Amino acid sequence: MPYVLPRTGELGPPARVTVTPAGVRYHDPALDETSRDDDGALWEVRAGAPTGPPAYTAELHPARQREAMENLLCAGCREPADRGPDGMLWLLPLLGAGPDTRWEGVRTAIPPMCAACAEVAPTVCPVLGDGHVELRVREADLIGVRGTLHPRPGEPGDPDPDALVLHDTPDLRFVVARQAVRELRRVTVVRQQRPVKPRRAPRR
Numbered sequence: 001m002p003y004v005l006p007r008t009g010e011l012g013p014p015a016r017v018t019v020t021p022a023g024v025r026y027h028d029p030a031l032d033e034t035s036r037d038d039d040g041a042l043w044e045v046r047a048g049a050p051t052g053p054p055a056y057t058a059e060l061h062p063a064r065q066r067e068a069m070e071n072l073l074c075a076g077c078r079e080p081a082d083r084g085p086d087g088m089l090w091l092l093p094l095l096g097a098g099p100d101t102r103w104e105g106v107r108t109a110i111p112p113m114c115a116a117c118a119e120v121a122p123t124v125c126p127v128l129g130d131g132h133v134e135l136r137v138r139e140a141d142l143i144g145v146r147g148t149l150h151p152r153p154g155e156p157g158d159p160d161p162d163a164l165v166l167h168d169t170p171d172l173r174f175v176v177a178r179q180a181v182r183e184l185r186r187v188t189v190v191r192q193q194r195p196v197k198p199r200r201a202p203r204r
């Protein structure tokens with residue numbers, strides 16, 4: 001059971017928020033206090049309890065993703081991620097990226113991995129199994145969060161459900177954060193693995 005994946009039933013409706021001129025906050029003051037990080041961002045809180053197997057979606061569990069990403073723990077097992085002479089081990093899905101893709105400076109919400117989980121992950125995770133790249137990374141600063149960015153009171157428009165908001169920007173007060181994001185620097189590409197399954201049937 002990969003640590004950062006939600007389990008079926010776990011991601012129920014998010015707690016309700018109010019948007020004020022000072023930023024977004026929870027109706028419940030106690031929840032507001034416990035859900036705000038040192039940078040001032042409010043973190044998403046979801047109702048629900050795990051009832052079933054892991055849900056292999058693009059969405060990671062907000063609290064566990066944040067814990068793993070902020071502390072550089074393995075996405076699979078919560079042990080420290082693997083460190084080698086070329087840096088920390090990261091496995092990212094290709095998501096259609098070509099062989100000439102530059103990975104230097106890529107921004108990701110996927111935490112690093114330990115060596116054991118990196119071997120197994122592509123065989124159990126369909127997103128990684130559909131092609132992935134293995135990286136060694138020497139610098140990975142926390143640069144911001146992904147989440148739901150709310151318009152200021154009186155501004156037109158709907159909330160942006162998947163905004164990247166950088167630290168030290170005014171938008172940070174108006175986002176409900178769902179994932180911590182790091183920017184990967186001094187990157188070495190170890191290998192790229194194309195999809196395991198052939199996309200077309202071989203000719204006979």
Ligand SMILES: [Zn+2]
Binds near residue numbers: 075078079115
């Ligand atoms: Zn692991």
